Amino acid sequence: MNEKILELKNINIHYGDGAIHAVKNISLEIYKGEIITLLGSNGAGKTTTLHTISGLLKPTSGEILFNNEPIHHLPAHKITAQGLAQSPEGRQVFANMTILENLEMGAYLRADLNEIKADYEFVFSLFPKLKERENQLAQTLSGGEQQMLAIARAYMAKPTLLLLDEPSLGIAPILVSSIFKAIKEINRRGMTILLVEQNAYLALKISTRAYVLTNGEITLKGPAHELMNNSDIKKAYLGQ
Amino acid sequence: MNQNLTFFLWDCLQYLINGIAQGSLYALVALGYTMVYGIIRLVNFAHGEFLMIGAMCGFYALKFSLPMGAAILVAMLSSGIIAVVVERIVYRPIRASGRIPALITAIGTSLFFQYFGQLTFGADPKTIPPFIAEKIFNLGEVNVSNVQIAIFGITFFVLIFLWWLTHFTKVGKAMRATSFNLAAAELMGIDTNKIISFTFFLGAAIAGLGGMLMGYTMSIEPMMGMNLGTKAFVAAVVGGIGIIPGAALGGFIIGIAENLVAGLYKSSFRDGVSFFILIIILLVKPSGILGKNIKEKV
Numbered sequence: 434m435n436e437k438i439l440e441l442k443n444i445n446i447h448y449g450d451g452a453i454h455a456v457k458n459i460s461l462e463i464y465k466g467e468i469i470t471l472l473g474s475n476g477a478g479k480t481t482t483l484h485t486i487s488g489l490l491k492p493t494s495g496e497i498l499f500n501n502e503p504i505h506h507l508p509a510h511k512i513t514a515q516g517l518a519q520s521p522e523g524r525q526v527f528a529n530m531t532i533l534e535n536l537e538m539g540a541y542l543r544a545d546l547n548e549i550k551a552d553y554e555f556v557f558s559l560f561p562k563l564k565e566r567e568n569q570l571a572q573t574l575s576g577g578e579q580q581m582l583a584i585a586r587a588y589m590a591k592p593t594l595l596l597l598d599e600p601s602l603g604i605a606p607i608l609v610s611s612i613f614k615a616i617k618e619i620n621r622r623g624m625t626i627l628l629v630e631q632n633a634y635l636a637l638k639i640s641t642r643a644y645v646l647t648n649g650e651i652t653l654k655g656p657a658h659e660l661m662n663n664s665d666i667k668k669a670y671l672g673q
Numbered sequence: 674m675n676q677n678l679t680f681f682l683w684d685c686l687q688y689l690i691n692g693i694a695q696g697s698l699y700a701l702v703a704l705g706y707t708m709v710y711g712i713i714r715l716v717n718f719a720h721g722e723f724l725m726i727g728a729m730c731g732f733y734a735l736k737f738s739l740p741m742g743a744a745i746l747v748a749m750l751s752s753g754i755i756a757v758v759v760e761r762i763v764y765r766p767i768r769a770s771g772r773i774p775a776l777i778t779a780i781g782t783s784l785f786f787q788y789f790g791q792l793t794f795g796a797d798p799k800t801i802p803p804f805i806a807e808k809i810f811n812l813g814e815v816n817v818s819n820v821q822i823a824i825f826g827i828t829f830f831v832l833i834f835l836w837w838l839t840h841f842t843k844v845g846k847a848m849r850a851t852s853f854n855l856a857a858a859e860l861m862g863i864d865t866n867k868i869i870s871f872t873f874f875l876g877a878a879i880a881g882l883g884g885m886l887m888g889y890t891m892s893i894e895p896m897m898g899m900n901l902g903t904k905a906f907v908a909a910v911v912g913g914i915g916i917i918p919g920a921a922l923g924g925f926i927i928g929i930a931e932n933l934v935a936g937l938y939k940s941s942f943r944d945g946v947s948f949f950i951l952i953i954i955l956l957v958k959p960s961g962i963l964g965k966n967i968k969e970k971v
């Protein structure tokens with residue numbers, strides 16, 4: 434396979450001064466160009482894992498390597514600077530700022546003005562709704578539109594690895610397919626993606642491989658098409 | 674027209690003018706209060722002390738015969754630097770500990786600088802001369818001085834500057850992003866600690882400017898921060914804490930109300946007025962005049 438872009442080695446994460454052991458000794462690896470899905474039911478530890486990769490949380494033990502360099506000791510903004518961006522759970526757009534300003538914040542660390550312009554055009558072509566309302570405050574957007582903005586904002590950092598935490602959560606079915614289409618298109622343009630999803634069927638359909646997190650532990654992993662036919666997965670996540 | 678009424682209206686106009694000048698100064702102090710609250714939700718009780726340190730440094734700069742412009746710069750820089758240092762070594766380590774520990778720490782910091790000020794500068798009041806030679810203009814029955822006009826002009830300029838900064842510069846937009854959602858700002862690659870430092874610096878430097886301009890109405894002394902800080906806090910809450918134009922609005926309201934009450938009723942009520950306004954606002958619109966009830970984030 435390709436070059437390894439991200440590797441988690443025996444990561445443990447605790448909350449509340451060690452009282453809650455949220456993520457237990459997980460290891461995973463992502464190769465350039467992949468779409469990886471992280472599946473798991475509510476409270477399994479998916480968001481905790483993404484927060485830790487992005488540097489918002491620190492692991493209690495273990496190592497995280499990004500392009501073979503350890504990053505788990507770095508503050509979040511430095512990790513973003515290395516080319517690892519995240520669209521966080523619950524969107525977290527800057528509601529007090531315009532859509533354009535949100536995208537500008539996404540491109541905060543960039544100085545390549547011409548390419549930034551081209552990237553605006555690209556995200557607007559993915560999500561034309563955003564273009565129409567570029568000068569309106571993000572708080573005026575619907576939930577689905579805010580989700581699009583959150584993805585577009587993270588894309589504007591032009592990361593090599595993009596983390597997406599539940600991009601289809603709480604979104605009308607018609608919009609869900611356009612969001613998955615956008616994810617595929619972003620990946621096609623060369624960005625590696627780590628996707629956390631409740632919508633297991635759609636996520637597995639566009640993924641190369643997947644990991645399943647249960648109560649903070651990785652209980653299953655493998656190529657996406659194999660997991661789609663796995664009877665446990667079918668029962669737990671595909672409702673079959 | 675009834676002659677008494679005419680006099681009364683002229684008097685009101687005079688108090689209004691004095692109030693706007695006084696309110697401009699409160700506004701300058703309140704801006705930093707509200708900016709720091711906006712960015713880390715800290716009620717920085719030591720803000721008035723940052724002003725005091727700046728004014729003291731400005732006073733000594735004048736004493737060493739620096740020109741007024743340079744002394745103002747000295748005051749702004751010293752206020753700003755002391756604020757950055759305090760944020761770095763006092764507030765930052767306890768930032769994650771919750772609001773009550775932060776509040777207590779801020780009160781402790783404020784007390785520390787009050788006594789530090791008395792030890793270092795002496796408890797005696799010092800006088801800063803007006804920053805320009807005072808000229809008084811008579812307009813009908815009211816007097817307006819060029820100092821009053823200049824103070825209002827400077828405050829107005831500072832407001833325009835802040836609006837420009839927060840809407841048209843990268844660092845200013847990063848301030849807005851950080852104040853809205855610090856974790857999300859970090860994910861954008863914004864070094865939020867730097868942005869917080871910058872906000873402390875800017876807010877305190879504006880207060881230091883206010884401290885130097887105050888020379889025309891009052892003397893400076895180590896305990897001055899308490900009274901001013903309280904009024905600035907009230908101004909910030911009245912306007913809507915965390916909202917920059919709100920702080921200015923609150924400052925003007927309190928300055929004007931104080932002068933009207935002191936002039937028309939009793940000057941001993943001057944310092945009570947701000948609390949009366951605070952209580953009314955908290956009863957009628959707790960989020961402040963310009964405050965919005967922002968929906969809780971999901």
Ligand SMILES: Nc1ncnc2c1ncn2[C@@H]1O[C@H](COP(=O)(O)OP(=O)(O)OP(=O)(O)O)[C@@H](O)[C@H]1O
Binds near residue numbers: 478
């Ligand atoms: N700030 C916190 N303090 C203490 N415990 C937490 C905190 N955040 C999460 N947890 C706990 O850690 C565990 C994992 O939570 P996490 O948010 O990572 O789950 P998740 O897989 O993202 O779930 P969901 O699908 O609901 O988003 C849960 O048991 C949760 O209660």
Ligand SMILES: [Mg+2]
Binds near residue numbers: 480481522
């Ligand atoms: Mg989650």
